[in-house]
Amino acid sequence: MDEGREHAEMTTESPDLYTQFLKFKLNLFSINKIFIRLISWIKFYFCFCKAAAFASGLVFSYKLAERAIVSVFITFFTDYERTYDLRKAAAYVNFQEGLSALLVIVIFYISQACGHLKRIILCLIVTYACGMVIFGLTSSNAFPESKFDLVSIIGLILVAVGRAGLMPFVRGFTTKQLESHEPDKQNIMEERVNAREKTWWRFAWVSGSLVAIPLFSCSWTQRFVISGCVMGIAFVLFMLFSPLYHKRKPDIAEKPFTCIRVFWAAILKCHMEYPSSPAHFCCYKINDGDDGLELWPRAKLLRWLDKAAIIEFESTLGQDEQEKAGRLCTVTEVQQTKYILKMVPTWSSFLVFGLVLSAGNTFFVEQADDLKSQDLLIYLVLLQSITSEMVSTLSPCLLSKWFPHVTKLNRIMMRIFGGMLMSMLCSAVACLVEGHRLDIAANNRASRHNYQIIPMSIWWLAPQFFLLGVMDGLATDGLEDFTTDDDHLSESMKKLLSAINTFVVTGIGSALNILCVYPNTKLFRRILNLSRLDLYFKYLTLYGTTLNCVYLLMISIFIYKGSAAQVNEASMVIYRGSDTAQVDVESIVLMLLLGFGLAMGGVFCFLPLWGALLLASRPLIKHARK
Incomplete structure (x- = not known):
């Protein structure tokens, strides 16, 4: 009783002291809770892995060369008065970008055929380093001027091959090694593995970008030598510590050129009727809500491709023999081919966007090279890159917060x-x-033979570099989510779609930029000060406005008009089996868009190779004329 009375007297006499004691305990509990959350966050995002550490060394060397050399490659070709030709320099840079984007698809098929990631990575890093060595010798005038074009094309091809596969395969190798660190090998948390892989990648990305800043004060020869040496050191370390990596079985090799085989098998069996039972399809697993008679994704225009997966029971050949003869494909292969074809209308709407992105990456740097404080160009390049990463990371979170009732597809x-x-x-x-x-x-009076610096601050270009990063982070990464966010797709299919996205945006955009710049002698002269780059950007604005109206029309027809339909939400074309007239209209529209997209893709698919042959043959033709 006395103790309770004393406690009551203490609380009534000194309420502030008791209140402070309670606040102290509450704050201590909150701090402990925050500490526990911090520890769990660190364990989720950070994991030390020896293979990931040395693979990040390769990413560091890649990003160092990317920031110090590749991002400002056009200035290498325009820094020397004897070789200064703006149109040729732009063609070289866009040729390298387009060829690199095309080779992403080629190297993907090679990796699917052999399945050895480490061997592919080693070949790519050696190829990239050889390209750096060739350009280092070129910058030191080791080759005569008459062979400058030929040597440059060889170096560009080597750099394009190295850039095409190094980053995707290094990231894939890192992911495989981090999966081996999971405590439960049967139930791997893919979200945690991807978060840890991104942490390692971002650390190498930031480190390579920071080290590239002082390299801008060095000569081109020193840049090439330093980048090549860093790649060599990263390559040696990656090889020396390979016994410490987790041993994994090589991935099962897959058959290349799936689309071609599906088309060929469907043509051979075009006379056959559609099956009356799902058992007539090769390796078919019926999903919930599927009748099994029409393969996903549903589209009346593309249904004839389903015949490629029909087993010919009346044939004298067995099922395995039919596959070897090219007369039978699996259901998965048919579904992948149909999905790729249904994405063609979406990809065709990115033509002008890719052209604007390619033009910005090519000419913005050349504009900054003629202004005051050109040593600060690296900060504009970093501004574009950082903006793109931040927009890509924050935009999905902000859109889901601002529009919570809108579906993920519409966001x-x-x-x-x-x-x-x-x-x-x-x-x-x-x-x-x-x-x-x-x-x-x-x-x-900046003339043809006057290369003085224009008295204009380089920070005038900061808004356009910033907007270039914003558009890249929104549309390019949005296209990535749009094409790969579907549960029907396998991991290899998502990688292929990612490679096609890169080719559509970067590859075709670079090819279009070559077509618009190199033959156009009215807008583009030998030097930038005599060219009309302002008119070129004006035309791009007008073309972009027109194509954006077409894209908005596609959204209104295929997305918002069919928002009540839940079939095949990951595709732009919505199928309604109960409305025959609607199916026919959509099939006609899809046919037009599909034909346009295939025509553009066919024209520009091998354009980088045509450009290589054209540029390589010019010195030979000149020599033959002499």
């Missing part, structure tokens, strides 16, 4: 459309800034 479409709007704004801003730069150049 992705909003990201893509926002990126296309940013591309229009980026080209419009670039047009205005370039017009201002040309006025200052004309007032200072």
Whole structure:
């Protein structure tokens, strides 16, 4: 009783002291809770893995060369007066970008055929380093001027091969090694593995970008030598510590050229009727809500491809023999082919976007190279890259918070459309800034033989670099989510779609930029100050506006008009089996868009190779004429 009375008296006499004691305990509990969450967050995102550490060394060397050399490659070809030709320099840079994007698909098929990631990585890093060595010798005038074009093309091809496969396969190798660190090998948490892989990648990305900053004060020869040496050191370390890596069985080799085999098998069996039972399909597993008679994804225009998976029971050949003869494909192969074809209309709407992105990556750097404080160019390049990463990371979270009742598919479409709007704004801003730069150049009499620095601050270009990063982070990564966010797709199929996305945006965009720049002698002269780059950006703004209207029309027809349909939500074309007229209209529209996309893809698929042959043959033709 006395103790309770004393406690009551203490609380009544000193309430502030008791309140402070309770607050202290509450704060201590909150701090402990925050500490536990911090520890769990660290364990989720961070994991020390020896293979991941040395693979990050390869990523570090790649990003160092990317920031110090590849991102400003056009200035290498325009820094020497004896070889200064703006159109040729732009063609070289876009040829390397387009060829690299095309080889991403080729190397993917090679990896699917052999399945040895480490061997492919070693070949790619050696190829990349050889390209750096060739350009290092070129910058030191080790080759005569008459062979500059030929040597440059060889170096560009080697760099393109190294860039095409190094990053995807290094990231794939790191993911496989991190999966071996999981405590439960049967039930691997893919979300945690991907988070840890991104942590290692971002650490190497930031480190390589920071080390590239002081390299901008060095000569081109020193840049090539340092980048090549760093790649060599990373290669040696990666090889020396290979016994410490987790041993994994090579991935099962898959059959290449799936689309071609599906088309061929469907043509051979075009006379057959559609099956009346799912048992007539090869390796078919019926999903929930599927009748089994029409393969996913459903589209009346593409249903004839289902015949490629029909087993010919009346044939004298067995099922395995039919596959070897090219007369039978699995259901999975048919579904992948149909899904790729249904993405063609979406990819065709990215043509002008890729052109704007390629033009920005090519000419923005050359604009900055003629202005005051050109040593600060690296910060503009980092601004573009950081903006792209931040927009890509934050935009899905912000859209889901701002539009909680909108479906995930529609939020992705909003990201893509926002990126296309940013591309229009980026080209419009670039047009205005370039017009201002040309006025200052004309007032200072910058002529063909006058290479003085234009008295204009380099920070005038910061808005267009920023917008270039925003449009890349919104539309390019939005396209990645749009094409790969489907439960029907396997991991290898998602990798193939990612490679095709890279080719569509970067590869075809670079090819279009070559076609628009190299033959156009009215807008583009030998030097930038005599060219009309402002008009080029003005035309891109007009073309981008027109194509964005087409894209908005596609959204209204295929997405919002069919928002009640839940069949095949990952595709832009919605199938309604109960409405025959609607199916026919959609099939006609899909046929037109599909034909347009295939025509554009066929024209530009091998354009980088044609460009290589054209540029390589010019020195030989000149020598033969002499």
